[in-house]
Amino acid sequence: MSASTDGNLGPSHKLVEAGVALLIGIVGIVVIIGSIRAGIGWGAEGPRAGFFPFYIGLFIVLSSAINLISALRARNHHLFAEWGQLGHVMSVLIPSALFVGAMPFIGLYVSSALFIGWFMRWLGKYRWLTVVAVAIGAPVVTYLVFERWFLVPLPKGPLEDLLGL
């Protein structure tokens, strides 16, 4: 499943492109099924709710099939990305997912402080002093700008309750 160029390994572009085309095609099938459920015929109000999305689904399936065939037929031996590069991407994506997942429970300010701190310490290798300064400073500035200046409420957690914010 891995291609190799110059000794570097990673998923092949061809394979990922085919996978993406296939996924989009599956979305198209889901849209068609949902549209049929909503009704694709002609009702008292004219075309029914599923009429338009049904044809959109058909277009999705059709164009995905063509993209899938051209992906499989292409003489493309490039890598989609090296495993190391995908590791870099994951090193951002996984903490981002944790940051987003923690938000409903501990609020945006604390989760963003932890996220920024982790990012700077883990990937940036900064001194603790710098990490703490930015990780605490950024949410404070965010609070002042969004909540105080523009009156945009952001999700809060136990800490903010404790501080009475």
Next chain:
Amino acid sequence: MEELTNLFHGFAVALMPFNILVMVIGIVLGVIIGVLPGLGGANGVAILLPLTFSMPPTSAIIMLSCIYWGALFGGAITSILFNIPGEPWSVATTFDGYPMAQQGKAGEALTAAFTSSFVGALFAIIMITLVAPLVARFALEFGPAEKFAVYFLAFCSFIGLSKEPAFKTVAAMMLGFALAAVGLDSMTGQLRLTFGFTEMLNGFDFLIAVIGLFGIGEILLTMEDGLSFRGSKAKINLRVVLQTWKELPRYWMTSLRSSVIGCWMGITPAGATPASFMSYGIAKRVSKNGKNFGHGEIEGVIAPETAAHAAGTAALLPMLSLGVPGSPTAAVLLGGLLIWGLQPGPMLFVEQKEFVWGLIASMYLGNIVGLLIVLTCVPFFAAILRIPFSIVAPLILVLCAIGAYSVHNSTFDVMLMLVFGVIGYLLKKCNYPLAPLVLAIVLGDKAEEAFRQSLLASQGALGVFFSNGLVGTIMALGLIALFWSPLNAGYARLRSAATGRPRPAGPGYE
């Protein structure tokens, strides 16, 4: 004459102290957005859109459009100083801008880029001032069939003029339509494509999609290699500016040509990126200094910057007068208008004169303010780039999360944003265009409504879309735009057969 009176009234609105303040804030934020990787005009405006909910609509649109102008200016700074295009439309600027900076002419290159951007924008704004009211007046005659035909033309133009493979553009666009269809059907009140998930009742908000696709997706792409900016100092002093300004009138023909190309590409809606490349290519071909292009030729900076800015500005013409945005950023601005309860399109010029002309006047002022700010603050903006990416990236991600949350005060939207980020990363890596996807999410409902109303009126006969000269012409133009590539290739083949000369190789279907 009436337009001039309205414009002067618009200046009175735009010159209010608060509006001048939001203009300056917007430009500064926009330049920062244009400079930073992972933040672009579209998602920058999308993130900051919730901040404007508490403002009067005119001030809000002035601030957001100024962010857009700022982003257009900002892209040039990184291209010239670091050879890193901050925005896709700045790629062509690197060809000669960066070599000029290497030769110690960074000041000249930046002055030429900013001034050309200003000239391009000014040309487009004058065109909007003169043409938009006429287009709007003309569009007042439109019924549902004509409205759908305009949408059809816009979407076909995207497919026909896209540099990506046509079926990838179709797939991306149809995905956008499908996402727009999720939730409550506006015509029958029926739920569709929700599959029992209550979170899907309101459908997918385009702002979440924009922030995810353009913001998170871009960060993930950037993180593949990690970014290491080389620190570099840039100074612009008055002497360099004046010297460059003295030189620029010599290239008036390049500026004029690039402005026209930019306006055309902005309206059609091919966009600023192809406009900048096309303008650079033509300038290289017709210039007497063509051989110097790529080695630090000032004309190679003027051409793409003029065209990109003209296209970016002209994209607002169809948005204002027809309700059809010409670029992803214009689509976000259109979404903003809808949120503030304004209906973009021809009626805007009738019902919201003060708003429209205030916006148009602010375009003039915003670009003047923008030019002054970027000329004076280059060292500051260049310094931003020296902040390591391991600090900038998490801050951008947090900003994206805030933007996504504040659209509906929903943490589910933030999760959705992350999913869109992964989708954006995959689609971009696989060469799918994101702009048509966003445009379809924004316009999907309106296009569907126009389509269904037309069919209802005609009892299901598709002939309604060719039932009169106007709708037939627009639909025919749409079909020509849709098959532009094969038509062009066929014409070239016929010409080469007639002249007996072999055809130059063109870009093929990847």
